[in-house]
Amino acid sequence: MKYLNRFVLLRLWILGWLTAVWVLLWGNVSAANVLGGIVVGLGIMILLPLPKVPVEGRIHLWSLLKLTFWFFYYAAESSVNVAWLAVRPKAPPVTGVLRCRIAIKSDLVLTLFVDAMNLVPGTMVLEIDQTRRLLYVHVLDMGSQKAVDSFYAYVRHLEKLFIAAFERDSDWKPSPLHFQEYERYHGVLGDDIASAPGTDGTFRDDKKTDDERKGEWK
Structure with a gap:
């Protein structure tokens, strides 16, 4: 119903x-x-009907407001940084492609997340590995380890904001339209199959990794 x-x-x-x-x-x-x-x-x-898109969580208005604030903050900050990189009297910055593992489960929320990243100057998502939840992102400034760490911190913060706003675990109800089960989603998040033992003989727990990555939403 x-x-x-x-x-x-x-x-x-x-x-x-x-x-x-x-x-x-x-x-x-x-x-x-x-x-x-x-x-x-x-x-x-x-x-001309559009394909049905699974909606598997619910919107938290306060978290959505925080997400909106931080999105505009990151967009403004990145605009200033990109403008400075364009006019500074130095060589062009070192660019490259970085890979990010994402804990977002819903395809709809993942699409919104990617759209947000593409709207922030200086980053562009080039490829999405939907099964393993990997994003390959072109980053304008990779000239230092600090810049790389700053990018990953930005991605993790934005990811947490999206999950808090749209798909908290307490609200998660997989849609019957979902093409994969939760376990299949998160069984292959890394480069190897989660069921395979690691070098120390133990098995990876990707769901635990996802939960730790998401952190606390309150």
């Missing part, structure tokens, strides 16, 4: 958004334009 209600609310939101876009295109708010937007929106949703 909850899944059905969420589905209906999502469809109503999409219809409202399409109607608003239609009215904006006409540049005039009138009953005829609103009605026309509803008709066009329904036609688009029926004739």
Whole structure:
């Protein structure tokens, strides 16, 4: 029942958004334009349906506000840094591609996370390993170990903010539309299969690693 209600609310939101876009295109708010937007929106949703996206957590408004604040902070800070790198009287910075393991489980939240990273100047996600939850990110400034450590700290902080806002463990309910089980997601986070013993003969616990990485949300 909850899944059905969420589905209906999502469809109503999409219809409202399409109607608003239609009215904006006409540049005039009138009953005829609103009605026309509803008709066009329904036609688009029926004739050109988007694939269903699993929604497996819930939104925490306070955490979402914190995420919004930090996103704009990082965007502003990175804009200043990139501008300085462009005008400073030195050689261009050392660039490269860094790999990040991400503890985000939901494909929808992962997409939002990647979008946020791409909107922050100086970083661009080049490839996503969906199964192993690995991101390959082009970083503008890798000229020092401090810069590399700063990048990883930024990624971890942003990751925690997204999980706190959208998919805390207490709210996590895997959707029937999910193409993989949780165990399969987190059984191959690293470079080797989690079921294989390490050099010391012990088995890796990727779920424990994920939980430690996420930390406390309060």
